[in-house]
Amino acid sequence: MRVLRPYLRPRVLVTVAVVLALLAGLLAFGNVSQMVKLLAGFHPAALAIFFAVMVAFEAMRWVQWHFMLVSLGIRVPRRTEIFVYMTGEVTKDLPGGIFFPDYLLKRSQGTDFGLASSATMLMTILEVAISLTGLLILGIDAWPWLRPLILVGSFAFLLVVWTLYRWHHHPHQHRPHPRLLALLRHRLVRKSLDELSQFGQGEATLLHPHVLTIGSLFSATYLALGGLGLYVIIAGLGIPRVSVWQALAAYFFTVVFAAIIPLPMDFGSTEVSGTGALLAMGVARSGAVASVLIQRGLNLLCTLIIAAVTFLVLHDELRAALAVRGEHAIRPTTATAYTTDPLTGDERESAALDV
Secondary structure: OOHHHHHHEEEEEEEEHHHHHHHHHHHHOHHHHHHHHHHHHHHHHHHHHHHHHHEEEEEEEEHHHHHHHHOOOOOOOOHHHHHHHHHHHHHHHOOHHHHHHHHHHHHHHHOOHHHHHHHHHHHHHHHHHHHHHHHHHOOOOOOOOOOHHHHHHHHHHHHHHHHHHHHHHOOOOOOHHHHHHHHOOOOHHHEEEEEEHHHHHHHHHHHHHHHHHHHHHHHHHHHHHHHHHHHHHHOOOOOOOOHHHHHHHHHHHHHHHHHHHHOOOOOOHHHHHHHHHHOOOOOOOOHHHHHHHHHHHHHHHHHHHHHHHHHHHHHHHHHHHHHOHHHHHHOOOOOEEEEEEEOOOOOEEEOOOOO
């Protein structure tokens, strides 16, 4: 029960209830009997093609994550890295699950959680940026308002980011009140601030043209594979008049919609947005709902199969991840760096991570 306690909180239970309600509404909207008929005619070859596409998808995402970690100077054994990545793929749809690999790296290798999570966050940001760019290029013909909305929304977001950046780096920024400073020196608060400082330093390291360019290419590749997977499902169901470009646009829209809607999990929001995009492209209700639900189900199945094979091959890594606490792990260093204390602004010496 102790393990399940975090998932029995009211916020999580409410989220699960909303997700179940959305999925139930989709099933009713799509007409279950017609979807069953479509599923009965699903081409078996599409399963094999979809699985191959998902293997390539997962491989490309791992390559991107590996590239991000190396760019941060984080180097861990390859077996551990693959195991940790696939664990994250299983948990990424749970609340906070996308950062579970960073927690495992901290526990098994002593990697700083804030630093590693900056790579995870940048991957998510690149996914949204590439998907928005794809929507701008491809568009959805029945939604002429989509491109202007993306342009206006992106401009407003960048303006807010720029304003916050300028405020944070203002030369006359006041120091905290002494009482507030004393509160911030609490051990847990200070630890959180240290992690936040490491996170900021990680993002500053990753926001380099070389890293952003290569990372964007990786993101574009696996997002294209994700859209191709949706197209394979649509073709396997025998739904006519949907091109691969339309499937890509629908997939990009689901990625953006799931990132914008404030739900701890993307279950439900992905399916609703995908259904809406396919409906706008002229797909019948039963076909649209069947496509997104089958894609979700096969995605989960493929991820679990790939993860199960990975865990069987790397079975020793699970024991190592649970047995070694990150605080006692050894982190080789080859350089010394100076970082800024998040409270006082003073410089202090800190060891670089596994350079």
